[in-house]
Amino acid sequence: MTPPPPDSALLLAWYDRHSRVLPWRGTAGRPDPYRVWLSEVMLQQTTVAAVGPRYTRFLARFPDVQALAAAGWEEVAEEWAGLGYYARARNLHAGAKALVAQGFPSTEAGLRAIPGIGPYTAAAVAAIAFDAPVVPADGNVERVAARIFRVETPLPAAKKRLAELAQGWMAQPAARARPGDFAQALFDLGATICTPRNPACALCPWRQGCAAHAAGVQAELPRKTPKAARPxxxxxxxxxxxxxxxxxxxxxxxxxxxxxxxxxxxxxxxxxxxxxxxxxxxxxxxxxxxxxxxxxxxxxxxxxxxxxxxxxxxxxxxxxxxxxxxxxxxxxxxxxxxxxxxxxxxxxxx
Missing domain, CATH: 3.90.79.10 (Nucleoside Triphosphate Pyrophosphohydrolase)
Structure with a gap:
């Protein structure tokens, strides 16, 4: 039986006190969807520390989606060099052209229709930039959910279940009132407290509601299927x-x-x-x-x-x-x- 989820209001109160200062987070008002989208694409398979200065530099060269769409591929490729996973840059460039032609959709479904924007990125932009009631399930969110609900099924088989459990928080009024903040609070919890190794459970606002912590198995979750040796x-x-x-x-x-x-x-x-x-x-x-x-x-x-x-x-x-x-x-x-x-x-x- 799945344990009840801890209160989203506790996490949001923690986030209000301890949120990370990141260059893509706006200080007031609704975040710019272009900047949210760019940060989410850059952060895929890349650390926050590596992305920070490159994000700022990329924005200086392509300050809005119109500038990115108007740029030649060689310019984009040059600015992306060293960030890895270069299909992301090609998809970003193609998506910018589509967005200029039709505008920025405000829904998850609308964003998924843009070339190069996948399910996770669509959910993240919809939640953070447009306060859509959706929880984007990245690695941090999967890890938090696996521990909170003590999901023993290894990744990647557990991905769908973990995403469903994370989305369940949107049934709570506090999370539904602040979807963008709640998504980023989950990101921050996973990045700073509920870390892959040696999670700082004593500092966690959800410690009392964590099934893995209660059983003393938090460091063992999420389990992962062993990877085959790379050729x-x-x-x-x-x-x-x-x-x-x-x-x-x-x-x-x-x-x-x-x-x-x-x-x-x-x-x-x-x-x-x-x-x-x-x-x-x-x-x-x-x-x-x-x-x-x-x-x-x-x-x-x-x-x-x-x-x-x-x-x-x-x-x-x-x-x-x-x-x-x-x-x-x-x-x-x-x-x-x-x-x-x-x-x-x-x-x-x-």
Whole structure:
């Protein structure tokens, strides 16, 4: 039998005293939906500490949804470089164009109809920006719900049940009167008190109503299904410099992993290590004296581990092969995803 939920008024009173000061939270009045949407997209798979300065910088360049929609993809990709999960940036850009064409919907269903806005983001924007009576269930909210109601089913199988339990708080008058604040109070509780490890239960406003705390199993929840070992993929990349010290770069295809981002050109990433002769067939220019640099660059993606080796050469002239471009190393690095930073670091150390 599911225990009754603790009082939402207790959490809101705690939030009024202890809410985090974050750059995307308005100080008065209703929050700007564009800023709420941007923060939620940035925060997916990225920490608050990492997002804070990047959010401010992104807003300075694209202060509203009209500015973002009017920007070219290359500008957006450059500003997103280093934040990871680059499909988020593509979806953000596509969503901005749709929002300019039709306006910002104020309902969860309306937001879900926008290209690139998924169920969680739609719920978060609807609740925070428009006070819709919905509880967006991110990892923090799932963890709080798993402990409050002592849900033993492991994630990800428990996701639907946890979302339903969290949404049940909207039946309480206090939560329904302040949906946006209540959602952010749950976020803050999970981020600062009900943390993944060593939860600070003594400071929790819901301690008395927490079934996991009563049973002494709060640190064990939520349970998670063990993840399968990630496979390894291999790649060889080619760092070509011209007499002025610029490096040759290219833009990846719009669709697929790191779509539309700049890269140091190289082979496809595959399960089998590359034979040197096969790898050289992918070099940007034939016939150059490519020299292997010592060491290996590694990068972890969600579904695989990547190992890359680097070959370097210097071009006597400044010929620019079709599909490639020369860039100053610092400018190229700033516009590249972090996986490419690993290669550039390898070149420095070599």
């Amino acid at each position: 390894t993929r291999h790649g060889v990349h080619f760092l070509l410099a011209d007499p002025a010290g610029r490096i040759l770069v290219r833009r990846r295809p719009a669709k697929g992993l790191l779509g539309g981002m700049l890269e140091v050109p190289g082979t496809p990433w595959r399960a089998a290590p590359w034979d040197p002769a096969d790898a050289l067939a992918h070099a940007p220019l034939p016939g150059l004296a490519w020299q292997p640099l010592p060491g290996e660059a590694r990068h972890g993606f969600t579904h695989f581990e990547l190992r890359m080796t680097l070959l370097a050469a210097r071009l006597p002239g400044d010929a620019e092969p079709p599909g490639f471009a020369w860039m100053e190393p610092a400018s190229a690095r700033a516009a590249m995803p972090s996986v490419m930073h690993r290669l550039l670091d390898l070149a420095k150390s070599g």
